[in-house]
Amino acid sequence: xxxxxxxxxxxxxxxxxxxxxxxxxxxxxxxxxxxxxxxxxxxxxxxxxxxxxxxxxxxxxxxxxxxxxxxxxxxxxxxxxxxxxxxxxxxxxxxxxxxxxxxxxxxxxxxxxxxxxxxxxxxxxx
Numbered sequence: 001x002x003x004x005x006x007x008x009x010x011x012x013x014x015x016x017x018x019x020x021x022x023x024x025x026x027x028x029x030x031x032x033x034x035x036x037x038x039x040x041x042x043x044x045x046x047x048x049x050x051x052x053x054x055x056x057x058x059x060x061x062x063x064x065x066x067x068x069x070x071x072x073x074x075x076x077x078x079x080x081x082x083x084x085x086x087x088x089x090x091x092x093x094x095x096x097x098x099x100x101x102x103x104x105x106x107x108x109x110x111x112x113x114x115x116x117x118x119x120x121x122x123x124x125x126x
Contacts, residue, residue: 012121015114020062022114023055026107033104047100050093050108057089057115065122083119090115 030051064082069075090112097108 009121009124012117012124016118016121019058019111019114019118022107023051023058023111026051026104026111027055030104033102041101043099043101046096047102047105047108050096050098050100050105050112053089053093053096054108054112054115057086057093057112058118060086060089061115061118086115086119 030048060082064079064086068078093112094109097105097112100108
């Protein structure tokens with residue numbers, strides 16, 4: 001295995017396992033910031049929707065990983081369902097975060113893209 005392949009696998013592993021902790025940090029940051037500002041505009045609500053959708057996408061990814069069956073036809077159907085749901089939630093998160101306001105919106109977009117990278121990591125590990 002080449003050094004580039006090892007580097008990609010290590011990077012994807014760090015992203016996949018670090019993403020839930022990064023989202024926890026984003027939630028804590030967002031909740032701490034919400035007490036400072038009382039105005040809820042539609043752009044701040046859009047960012048909340050994006051963060052929620054990204055969290056749902058990460059949760060669905062891990063739920064799909066832990067509940068997968070071991071036989072071929074059932075495993076393939078299982079991952080297609082979860083992957084479709086995760087793609088929808090990730091697209092909703094990216095769209096909502098891009099119309100949202102604040103510097104956290106780019107963190108939400110990167111987190112949503114990292115969910116897709118987690119699926120790539122899982123595919124490489126198969």
